[in-house]
Amino acid sequence: MEYAIETRQMTRDFAALRAVDALDLKVPRGCFYGFLGPNGAGKSTTIRMLTGLMAPTAGAATVLGEDMATGGLAAKARIGVVPEDLCLFDNLTAREYLIFIGRMYRVEKPVIAQRAGELFALLGLEDAEKTLVADFSHGMKKKLSLAAALIHDPELLFLDEPFEGIDAITSRTIRGVLDRFVERESTIFLTSHILEIVEKLCTHVGIINQGRLVADGTLADFARGGSLEEAFVQAVGRVEQTPPTLSWLNGAR
């Protein structure tokens, strides 16, 4: 079976810190993969390496059958990415940005027009089309990043915390869109801290802690032992019956 994403001993060091440690990741095609882990676990670093934003210190990664070490331009044409730190030009308007991205993916102009219109409507950005990205709120930027990641109809989507800063209504819309996306045999690789969303959407889950993959499998595997939250806490290795609290909150005011 060919995987959408496959890494072999992929490692990334920052000076003395090993952010990602010999990661062996296998993401089947057509699955909705939830990549979980505590803050600083190495999720974003993994996505950066898989999308070519950062080079691995050691190891290799294959995305859609293409080796990323050689630049992976062929793979890049078929993936869409919402990176953690976003990827927008401050001095373009939302519309101009989508036109630019669409043309760079060689999408036909009428198709760009149609898709941009639908994306703006779907994400509630119609009124902001002609606003400079510099004047956008954080959530609006996130939405525009998502729109740009979808405009060329990629086979594989990397979403780094796509729901962070997104309002509840749009979040529900986006979830519907992502569901449809996976139904068409496309793959999504998503990180999120909102376990409810992961539980609702994902078919596969991987958990990373301190750069190491500590658990992975189908959602059904995880759900067997109880809720995903319990499985997460267990995998990350902080099993305490009652979570710790602040000393001065004990007792009355």
Add this chain to the structure above:
Amino acid sequence: MFEHLATILWLKSRFVRHSMTKATGILSVILIACVVTGVCFVAVGFSLGLFFLGVFGDLGEQDALPVLAISDGLVFFFCVIWLVSILAEVQRSDLIDMRKLMYLPVSLKSVFGINFAFSLLTPAGLLFVFPGMAFATGLAVRHGPLVLLGIPAVAVFYLCLAGWTYYVRGWLAVLMENRRRRRMLLMMLPMAFIAIGYGPQLLIHLGPRKLPADPRTLLAAVNVFLPPGWLPLALQSLVRGDALTALACTAGLAGLAVLPLSMGYRATRNHYLGLQSRRERKRKPEAALSPKHPIEDAFLARDLPGLDEETSAMALASFTMLSRHPVVRMQLIAPFLVAAILFTLYVVRTDGFPNLPAIVRNAIPTAALAWPLLNGSVFFANIFGADGNGFRSLILLPTPRRKYLLGKNIAHAALFGAPTVLFAILAFAVVRPEPLALLIALINAVYALLLISACGNLISLYMPFKISSDSMRGAGNNPKAVLGAFLFLFLLPLVLGPPLLCAVIDGGLAHLYPGWWFPSGVLLAVVFAGLALLTYRKALVACERLLAAREPKILEAVTKGKD
């Protein structure tokens, strides 16, 4: 209350320390120390000079007119320095953001007051207050203790000016919260200053030729009608023994000092609390967006002749972004000024400078090529610098990297090349060399832009740095920027040498061999342009590979730090 003061003082000190150590560390600390020492020396020297002038200069004559003239000069000098320092301040926009303090349990009044107090501590202030007071003391030694009243007058004058500055700065800060308005403002300010600088000269040229018979009357009138003149007026009347006028002047200045502070406080409070002024409430809501245009009409969706889809998109997007960048906009003001001057020369000097040797005249249109080198270097030599986070999407795209470089180069060439060509044509019209000189200059422009782009690409890949997308910050104080600009200067002979040779060679040959007719200059220019094209293409291939390898490094450099 004092705890709050301490907190704010601490914050301020952090702020100063941070901004000092941010860019270049120890070097900038040394630099600042030198500047501070220099300012202190100048202030002390100035004070001593004015003190002795007050004591020994015979300034009481002619109704103490010399006192008026000297203090007018001092006030004028000070106002100029003050204006320049405001301009610098606005560009750095290091004003403490009061909203950050609003989360602390501090009263807005104390924040406002402390901020004002800090705004008094400037080099310009040092250069004015002490010399002014020393002058008053010196005058008092000579003309009696009454003149000591000049010391508070100097202080009140300073408070007044600082108060107005503070008010204007607060107003600017509020304006600049909106990034679009901020862009506009950063563009307009230098123009306004140029206008202020040239205005008087224009008035002198255009205004009535005859001044009032007695310059003394004029001086006195100016001092009465312009509030900054009230301080010199006060000093003069004190020397003449007229305490009443002096007191009136001081009181007037004090009144003018209170006004902006109270207005500024009210405006600041309204702004931070989200209250609207009456005028703002009256303003209509913004008009709804115009109905949607089809995307095909958008500027960014155009196709450029002879270029493929991606290169067109890249060139148009870069052009759009750059043309919205305040630094570029400022740099594009200058061509208008130069063009206006050239045009005026063209109208005035219809004879076309017959005294200039033919060889020099032939070279002048080509000299316009220095323009993109001198003005566009920050962008030519750092093509990804202003992309910021957007560079990430360039990495994520599947586009062959050559097209990024080519597209960006085309955008830069269009922005900085158009003024070059305009200058060449205008210069040609002004000095009227041989007709071929213009053709040579135009071919040379192609040579120069190709060469600048090729070298700029290489420097961009090795020394990328971040240019803020909406201000001047980033370009000025970055060591890499300075180094890059320096490297660019070394290119000057390479970029300007061969074109100048092409421009003058025919004249030289005609001098040696009378009757020479062959257009060797044009031919040579074409050869050079062809060589430049070959070089550019070779460099493009090399840079493409380099870019692919260095993308992550460049990303780190152009996104590092916050705006």
